[in-house]
Amino acid sequence: MPPPDADQPVRTTGDTTADHRRGPRRRGQELEEAILAATIEELAEVGYARLTMERVAARARTGKATLYRRWPGLAELVVDACAIRDASDADLPDTGALRTDVLAALRLISGQLAGPRGDVLRGLLPEFVRDPDFARAIREKVDTAGPGAIKQALRRGVDRGEIEAWLPDSRRATVAVDLLRNHFLLHGAPIADDVITDIVDDVYLPLLLAPRSGRDTER
Amino acid sequence: MPPPDADQPVRTTGDTTADHRRGPRRRGQELEEAILAATIEELAEVGYARLTMERVAARARTGKATLYRRWPGLAELVVDACAIRDASDADLPDTGALRTDVLAALRLISGQLAGPRGDVLRGLLPEFVRDPDFARAIREKVDTAGPGAIKQALRRGVDRGEIEAWLPDSRRATVAVDLLRNHFLLHGAPIADDVITDIVDDVYLPLLLAPRSGRDTER
Amino acid sequence: MPPPDADQPVRTTGDTTADHRRGPRRRGQELEEAILAATIEELAEVGYARLTMERVAARARTGKATLYRRWPGLAELVVDACAIRDASDADLPDTGALRTDVLAALRLISGQLAGPRGDVLRGLLPEFVRDPDFARAIREKVDTAGPGAIKQALRRGVDRGEIEAWLPDSRRATVAVDLLRNHFLLHGAPIADDVITDIVDDVYLPLLLAPRSGRDTER
Amino acid sequence: MPPPDADQPVRTTGDTTADHRRGPRRRGQELEEAILAATIEELAEVGYARLTMERVAARARTGKATLYRRWPGLAELVVDACAIRDASDADLPDTGALRTDVLAALRLISGQLAGPRGDVLRGLLPEFVRDPDFARAIREKVDTAGPGAIKQALRRGVDRGEIEAWLPDSRRATVAVDLLRNHFLLHGAPIADDVITDIVDDVYLPLLLAPRSGRDTER
DNA sequence: CTCTAAACGAGACGGTACGTCCAGTCTTCGG
DNA sequence: CCGAAGACTGGACGTACCGTCTCGTTTAGAG
Structure with missing residues (x-):
């Protein structure tokens, strides 16, 4: 009964695990935006209470460490994610009174x-x-x-x-x-x-x- | 309110309680108060953010199932625990103005x-x-x-x-x-x-x- | 938020829990047979691996204590339950060779x-x-x-x-x-x-x- | 059935830190062997009937998740653990009759x-x-x-x-x-x-x- | 025909283990 | 060499049962 081990000694081809679903690896700006977008989506779907680093990382197709390298924790990530969508403070019409x-x-x-x-x-x-x-x-x-x-x-x-x-x-x-x-x-x-x-x-x-x-x- | 040590050897009732084990098993009111007291203590020690059912149960020397039988989750338990300590609405002195x-x-x-x-x-x-x-x-x-x-x-x-x-x-x-x-x-x-x-x-x-x-x- | 406590100090009536459509309470032989029957049924339904005292007691509409009063554990109960159905060792026909x-x-x-x-x-x-x-x-x-x-x-x-x-x-x-x-x-x-x-x-x-x-x- | 080993190239044998209390985190082959060894030890100590994932994980100083990532359940883990020690089928001496x-x-x-x-x-x-x-x-x-x-x-x-x-x-x-x-x-x-x-x-x-x-x- | 002691039913109690999920950290290896 | 991907340690989750215990209710059977 072989355990589902990844380290096969004879790995003849650069196969499976290398199949990049994103062609070139995302970096910097692009990656960050993808993460923030994933955060927003998760937020809308499950709400803040059920938001986890794990799910955000999974949705953004990255690892948790990538998140932790950029933000100290979930809260900060969310703050940034929300800030991106601010756009607010729209001018209010003058109603005359x-x-x-x-x-x-x-x-x-x-x-x-x-x-x-x-x-x-x-x-x-x-x-x-x-x-x-x-x-x-x-x-x-x-x-x-x-x-x-x-x-x-x-x-x-x-x-x-x-x-x-x-x-x-x-x-x-x-x-x-x-x-x-x-x-x-x-x-x-x-x-x-x-x-x-x-x-x-x-x-x-x-x-x-x-x-x-x-x-x-x-x- | 003194730390309500529920099951201490004092237990005046007739049985010769060397109390090797937990003494007579706590039930109903007595047990509940012990749990709420444990909750308060934990709350004071580690704060709400680090409060867990596991620790509360351990401190109250009971099982998690006993907690879940009474409260749906941590939040409700805490609400009850705080309520008990209300001592509230103390009369304020009339300062004259x-x-x-x-x-x-x-x-x-x-x-x-x-x-x-x-x-x-x-x-x-x-x-x-x-x-x-x-x-x-x-x-x-x-x-x-x-x-x-x-x-x-x-x-x-x-x-x-x-x-x-x-x-x-x-x-x-x-x-x-x-x-x-x-x-x-x-x-x-x-x-x-x-x-x-x-x-x-x-x-x-x-x-x-x-x-x-x-x-x-x-x- | 009053917890669902059962032990009210003043319990005036012999209430609710007494309304059992189970007329006469079973005892001795009758009860034992009901338990063994329930064991067999559970056994047939979920198999030995998933058999539990809890489920057997529930199916037999009795308490776990009643089971433990009669058998030391699940294994012994099952042994008895199977024995009841033995009846076997049926005579085999003489086939002539x-x-x-x-x-x-x-x-x-x-x-x-x-x-x-x-x-x-x-x-x-x-x-x-x-x-x-x-x-x-x-x-x-x-x-x-x-x-x-x-x-x-x-x-x-x-x-x-x-x-x-x-x-x-x-x-x-x-x-x-x-x-x-x-x-x-x-x-x-x-x-x-x-x-x-x-x-x-x-x-x-x-x-x-x-x-x-x-x-x-x-x- | 020895799981196929993975890391020949870099792993120089001199690896001083076999002490895994605070040493480098164990992975792959090394970790797996530690788990299987822990399983064997538990098995010898408490027997199969009292063997639990919890105790094996504790003895191997790892988390249950690590076990479940590799084996679907206790049974499979034990099978692998026993297999590792097989070595058997030793030649029997020819006694002459x-x-x-x-x-x-x-x-x-x-x-x-x-x-x-x-x-x-x-x-x-x-x-x-x-x-x-x-x-x-x-x-x-x-x-x-x-x-x-x-x-x-x-x-x-x-x-x-x-x-x-x-x-x-x-x-x-x-x-x-x-x-x-x-x-x-x-x-x-x-x-x-x-x-x-x-x-x-x-x-x-x-x-x-x-x-x-x-x-x-x-x- | 009472009265009492035992058995019953129900389920709470103190625990153990389950299998899952997640937080943070650490290692590996691709680009 | 950096950093993306992901495996690792550790811990809490909420559930299911365990075997024990307590509580009231029946019900035999003794007086």
């Missing part, structure tokens, strides 16, 4: 969280403990779309005279996005639209219109 | 998140996708301490005439806790104290004092 | 080995190491049909004057069955008929007709 | 069956049902020593004129070994010496001297 601009911005963010990116965000949170630098990198990506769109809306509000000029750079500015994100993390997607309107009408707009406290500082 | 009461409440919550419970909270978020019922169970536990303490502070504020009566049950009430939690999830513990004072002075108090919008409803 | 009588006897045994009994025989062999007494018990059952039928055939041969009178009780008598069993153990069932005829014509009959050696003794 | 030659051969086989190989043989029999190919592989190993030694004895007997020339290749030739094996499987080891002499004097020699039946054919 602060309230509707803000609503539009929140709905945009809500939509993004409902996709695999939201899944990833949740999955990455536990990793934040490991490495503060990593955590910061994630936060920057996460916060890309959110504050950008909101800040734009606030600036328009300032221009229209709806709110005071110091607000877009104050601690109050991010409250809407923070609450939205908090709701997503606890309740998941999709986020019901009245949650968004509640945040805007019951909290965010009143807050923006509330008088500046003595302590309130620009940031 | 809304601001200081709120600060005290947030600092209490912040302290809880800095412990293993915060670790657990982060670790559990990815599981929410699996099962909405499970997610709800977690949220209830997570929200135990927070809104309770805050609501108490707000009621005292109403009694003192600092804020209006409808606020403790409005959407605005939870904003401080939501922002705190959001900060914890993104930045981790410990939460710097000026983050807390910023939330209170720049956002929460102004919001509580802001006029009620037409849409604002009690909840 | 030694050769055909012997062939008929071997074919009878071959048929038995092809059924679950053969499966059992193989499965039990490793157990022989454990306990010599157990081994002897098995051997007696195994040898029941074989030597009985063969000896009958030999006696008829003596009566007809075909062979000498000392042969039915000599070491030579069992050779045919021994060879047949050996073939079964190594090659399994079904046993090709020319194996049987080879044994008879090339070995057994020549052996029976060979002159008694000086050393040959009755046994 | 057929009877003593045969006795020597049977005693050799008896000795082998009394060791762990006999244990293994019994343990493997139940597996024969699974896979006929597997069964054949075993039989070949099992029959290695037996017929070889016996056939040698018979050929010498022919040369001396003690028996007829057609016998070494006839069905009668294997009868002694078959009976011995049958006795071992039912009664276990050690095999009493008078069982062997009985087989030889009461059955085998008379059979070899019995006249050829018309049907007797060479094989």
Whole structure:
């Protein structure tokens, strides 16, 4: 009973194992892109929770060591894979009023969280403990779309005279996005639209219109 | 709560327990408590990320099957284990002013998140996708301490005439806790104290004092 | 999240578990027969290799403890279960000649080995190491049909004057069955008929007709 | 069946690090031999019945996956492990007479069956049902020593004129070994010496001297 | 005809082993 | 010589049974 051993002494031909399914071996850029694409596909198929280095490597038809040489772990790989597809921070149309601009911005963010990116965000949170630098990198990506769109809306509000000029750079500015994100993390997607309107009408707009406290500082 | 050594030689009952073996086999309530205690200990020692059924079973001196008979997976076990240690919603001292009461409440919550419970909270978020019922169970536990303490502070504020009566049950009430939690999830513990004072002075108090919008409803 | 605990402190009613459509509880003889029957059925369905106490108990609608109260282990249970169905050693028809009588006897045994009994025989062999007494018990059952039928055939041969009178009780008598069993153990069932005829014509009959050696003794 | 070796070219024999605690990671040939050795040791220590993949892996200081990558299950592993130590079929001394030659051969086989190989043989029999190919592989190993030694004895007997020339290749030739094996499987080891002499004097020699039946054919 | 002790059924308990999957590391060998 | 491919160590997974034990329920059989 011969074990399924690969090392036959008489290997007459450069056969089987050498059959490259990819002709010339992929390297550098090409290989990296293939890996990131495989990561995205896996992510869409099985979700972040079931994502493994093993499966990504298999789908990319490469070895795990190739992944580890480029990324310290799964989390970092995923961050890169998502970054590639960012493209976001699209300009929001000017709806003519602060309230509707803000609503539009929140709905945009809500939509993004409902996709695999939201899944990833949740999955990455536990990793934040490991490495503060990593955590910061994630936060920057996460916060890309959110504050950008909101800040734009606030600036328009300032221009229209709806709110005071110091607000877009104050601690109050991010409250809407923070609450939205908090709701997503606890309740998941999709986020019901009245949650968004509640945040805007019951909290965010009143807050923006509330008088500046003595302590309130620009940031 | 002292480390509940369930089966120690003390066992007062009539049998002459030299306790060579495990003594009388643990069952039901007693066994369950031993398991939950073991879970807590493991959690404190290695953290949620490194928690395994195998180690919990070993520490509780039982078999994995006994765990799986009671909980579908690690996540549910941990939820139960944390719940047991709630000791929650401890009464906060009346400091005489809304601001200081709120600060005290947030600092209490912040302290809880800095412990293993915060670790657990982060670790559990990815599981929410699996099962909405499970997610709800977690949220209830997570929200135990927070809104309770805050609501108490707000009621005292109403009694003192600092804020209006409808606020403790409005959407605005939870904003401080939501922002705190959001900060914890993104930045981790410990939460710097000026983050807390910023939330209170720049956002929460102004919001509580802001006029009620037409849409604002009690909840 | 209350675990599914059974031991409530206040169990007011003799509830649920008592609703057994199994009217009178079986005991003693009746129960034992039900267990043995269940063993046989399992044996026929899944074979000896996959037989477990757990499944037998479940099929017999009893508890494992009831099995262990009666038999030390699976092997002994199976031995009993097979014994119950022995009934065999059926009289073989007198075909009028030694050769055909012997062939008929071997074919009878071959048929038995092809059924679950053969499966059992193989499965039990490793157990022989454990306990010599157990081994002897098995051997007696195994040898029941074989030597009985063969000896009958030999006696008829003596009566007809075909062979000498000392042969039915000599070491030579069992050779045919021994060879047949050996073939079964190594090659399994079904046993090709020319194996049987080879044994008879090339070995057994020549052996029976060979002159008694000086050393040959009755046994 | 020694697995074909692989790495002649580079592997200089001086390989200092036979110590695999922290030495270079074992692969291919070297690893395989370590596993088979561990199997043999376990076999000798606890016997086939208590042999587990888990323990073999632990003793070989490798993981179970490495075992399963090479062998489908315990049975196949054991077969290979035993095969490696075969080396047998040693030449038997010419004692000058057929009877003593045969006795020597049977005693050799008896000795082998009394060791762990006999244990293994019994343990493997139940597996024969699974896979006929597997069964054949075993039989070949099992029959290695037996017929070889016996056939040698018979050929010498022919040369001396003690028996007829057609016998070494006839069905009668294997009868002694078959009976011995049958006795071992039912009664276990050690095999009493008078069982062997009985087989030889009461059955085998008379059979070899019995006249050829018309049907007797060479094989 | 009670009352009691044993047997029954059900299944939990502390374990062992299964066969699989994956994390990271290390070796080999092709380009 | 670099680096792609993949084998290796190690460990946890969740399941199946083992043989024991506990718990309540029947049911004989003794008083």
